[in-house]
Amino acid sequence: QVQLVESGGGLVQPGGSLRLSCAASGSIFSINAMGWYRQAPGKQRELVAAITSGGSTNYADSVKGRFTISRDNAKNTVYLQMNSLKPEDTAVYYCNADVSEYGSSWFNDYWGQGTQVTVSS
Numbered sequence: 001q002v003q004l005v006e007s008g009g010g011l012v013q014p015g016g017s018l019r020l021s022c023a024a025s026g027s028i029f030s031i032n033a034m035g036w037y038r039q040a041p042g043k044q045r046e047l048v049a050a051i052t053s054g055g056s057t058n059y060a061d062s063v064k065g066r067f068t069i070s071r072d073n074a075k076n077t078v079y080l081q082m083n084s085l086k087p088e089d090t091a092v093y094y095c096n097a098d099v100s101e102y103g104s105s106w107f108n109d110y111w112g113q114g115t116q117v118t119v120s121s
Contacts, residue, residue: 002026002110004095009115016119017083022095022112024076032098032107034071034078038091038117045094049080062088085119093117 008020024031035050049069050058057069068081078095095112 002028002097002099002101002108004097004110004112006093006095006112006115009093009117011118011120012085013121014086014119016085017081018085018117020080020082020093020095020115020117022078022097024097024099024110027101027103028076029100029102029104031073031076032100034095034097036069036078036080037094037096038089039094039114040088040091043091048093050096051078082117085117087119089117090119091117 002024003026004022004024006022008018012018033050033052036048037045038048039045048060048063049067051069051071066084071078092114094114097110098107099110100107
């Protein structure tokens with residue numbers, strides 16, 4: 001069993017910054033890609049940023065130049081540094097990880113519970 005626990009969400013003014021963290025725990029043998037998704041009210045969940053185990057990154061066009069994804073493989077943790085936040089960044093942010101567990105020969109997709117980010121004055 002694998003758990004993803006997010007932290008770092010909250011209320012911030014436009015132009016401000018927040019840093020999200022997501023720690024994976026449990027029977028983890030290895031983690032392939034990790035990423036952050038978000039879902040605003042009435043909208044579909046969308047990819048914000050992703051990072052491979054080797055450090056290659058991918059960003060949604062809407063956050064390029066403002067958000068930075070990183071990971072600490074030793075801690076099974078992924079981070080999302082969010083700068084120059086805009087009201088349209090308001091959403092529930094979800095952590096995602098592609099995990100291989102001990103005794104398994106394949107990877108499964110896991111999700112965190114979500115953390116609310118609200119950008120408002």
